[in-house]
Amino acid sequence: MSQAKLxxxxxxxxxxxxAIGAARGNLVVSNDDVAGxxxxxxxxxxxxxxxxxxxxxxxxQSLMDMAVSASNxxxxxxxxxxxxxxxVIFSTISHPYQTPSAATQLTELIGASPAPAFxxxxxxxxxxxxxxxxxxxxxxxxxxxxxxxxxxxxxxxIDPTDRSISFLLGDGAGAAIVGxxxxxxxxxxxxxxxxxxxxxxxxxxxxxxxxxxVASWPTLRQDGQTVFRWAVWEMAxxxxxxxxxxxxxxxxxxxxxxHQANMRIIDEMVKQxxxxxxxxxxxxxxxxxxxxxASIPLAMDxxxxxxxxxxxxxxxxxxxxxxxxxxxQVVVLP
Amino acid sequence: xxxxxxxxxxxxxxxxxxxxxxxxESVKLDKSxxxxxxxxxxxxxxxxVNAEEKFGVKIPDDEVKNLLTVGDAVNYITSAQx
Numbered sequence: 504m505s506q507a508k509l510x511x512x513x514x515x516x517x518x519x520x521x522a523i524g525a526a527r528g529n530l531v532v533s534n535d536d537v538a539g540x541x542x543x544x545x546x547x548x549x550x551x552x553x554x555x556x557x558x559x560x561x562x563x564q565s566l567m568d569m570a571v572s573a574s575n576x577x578x579x580x581x582x583x584x585x586x587x588x589x590x591v592i593f594s595t596i597s598h599p600y601q602t603p604s605a606a607t608q609l610t611e612l613i614g615a616s617p618a619p620a621f622x623x624x625x626x627x628x629x630x631x632x633x634x635x636x637x638x639x640x641x642x643x644x645x646x647x648x649x650x651x652x653x654x655x656x657x658x659x660x661i662d663p664t665d666r667s668i669s670f671l672l673g674d675g676a677g678a679a680i681v682g683x684x685x686x687x688x689x690x691x692x693x694x695x696x697x698x699x700x701x702x703x704x705x706x707x708x709x710x711x712x713x714x715x716x717v718a719s720w721p722t723l724r725q726d727g728q729t730v731f732r733w734a735v736w737e738m739a740x741x742x743x744x745x746x747x748x749x750x751x752x753x754x755x756x757x758x759x760x761x762h763q764a765n766m767r768i769i770d771e772m773v774k775q776x777x778x779x780x781x782x783x784x785x786x787x788x789x790x791x792x793x794x795x796x797a798s799i800p801l802a803m804d805x806x807x808x809x810x811x812x813x814x815x816x817x818x819x820x821x822x823x824x825x826x827x828x829x830x831x832q833v834v835v836l837p
Numbered sequence: 838x839x840x841x842x843x844x845x846x847x848x849x850x851x852x853x854x855x856x857x858x859x860x861x862e863s864v865k866l867d868k869s870x871x872x873x874x875x876x877x878x879x880x881x882x883x884x885x886v887n888a889e890e891k892f893g894v895k896i897p898d899d900e901v902k903n904l905l906t907v908g909d910a911v912n913y914i915t916s917a918q919x
Contacts, residue, residue: 550877551877551879726898727878727879728878728879728881728898728901728902729898731878731879731882732882732885732886735883735886736886765879767879771883
């Protein structure tokens with residue numbers, strides 16, 4: 504029997520991020536606003552996390568509103584039309600429906616239908632997982648332009664009396680358009696998971712327990728010390744692996760954009776990587792909080808908007824969190 | 838080569854000083870890390886990871902919550918050495 508002819512896509516050699524779009528929750532929530540229920544203070548929160556305020560979306564601003572806004576921002580900056588998008592990837596842990604996906608609704612709302620669309624659930628690694636996927640889709644020729652969105656309305660899943668994580672969390676959306684390039688724009692992704700720590704960042708209970716009346720609305724919580732140790736020491740190794748895989752030295756970077764989990768984690772990681780002062784470090788957590796899948800694109804957008812880095816520079820981005828899951832790549836700044 | 842309790846205490850005091858700026862003289866066996874020395878759980882973890890490297894021992898996350906005083910940590914590290 505002769506081999507069937509199965510047509511393949513025409514691969515493209517490189518991909519790059521064309522543009523980043525951003526949307527933050529419309530409320531500015533200070534430390535004083537959240538300190539009461541956790542019996543804490545502005546000073547304690549600043550010292551322990553680096554956060555001065557976080558953005559939250561009010562009840563009239565939905566996850567989808569923020570995702571649409573960030574996506575339209577990225578599409579406009581990329582100079583493409585929505586109907587040129589070949590795939591839509593929506594990274595989130597706060598879409599409040601089992602089905603349909605957030606991605607299919609977003610695709611319709613931005614005018615990108617009938618592009619294939621799917622959600623990724625990889626928590627704080629979700630955006631970098633999405634970039635890895637988009638890079639592969641573009642370079643294999645499956646899609647010309649891919650929209651990657653990291654968006655969260657974490658405030659829907661917060662218990663304000665939780666001392667382990669609630670006060671860190673914020674709402675927002677970041678979006679990237681990934682497309683073909685004539686020079687490398689996204690390096691090899693170094694990514695993975697560690698399910699042995701499945702319980703380290705999790706929900707208080709499942710929807711089934713809520714249904715059966717044995718628990719209430721599921722909210723986010725974490726084992727802070729375990730997560731801190733893993734995030735600093737294990738993720739510093741992943742960051743170095745990503746640099747090595749890319750063939751880039753730390754001193755060649757223009758920016759480090761880590762998931763904005765906690766300033767103490769960012770500071771320790773900078774120390775572990777021995778980054779010179781010439782590398783700008785994203786610290787968007789100060790006024791945005793920890794927005795899980797949205798945190799890296801929002802932090803990159805802030806660095807660019809502030810003029811701390813220029814288009815064309817090199818950034819190491821690394822996401823890590825619940826799963827535990829992680830992903831890192833070196834990218835050329837849009 | 839296993840260190841004595843005094844050597845472990847001295848080494849631990851240096852690590853505490855490097856992480857927090859607390860005087861090594863204040864790091865005494867009976868002091869509670871959080872209540873007396875005001876070391877939060879994040880700094881504690883940094884000290885623990887640095888102690889693992891300095892003393893060549895493993896201090897799993899489960900154990901860290903049992904190390905309430907400097908003495909607890911010194912005893913654990915001293916016993917954990919080969």
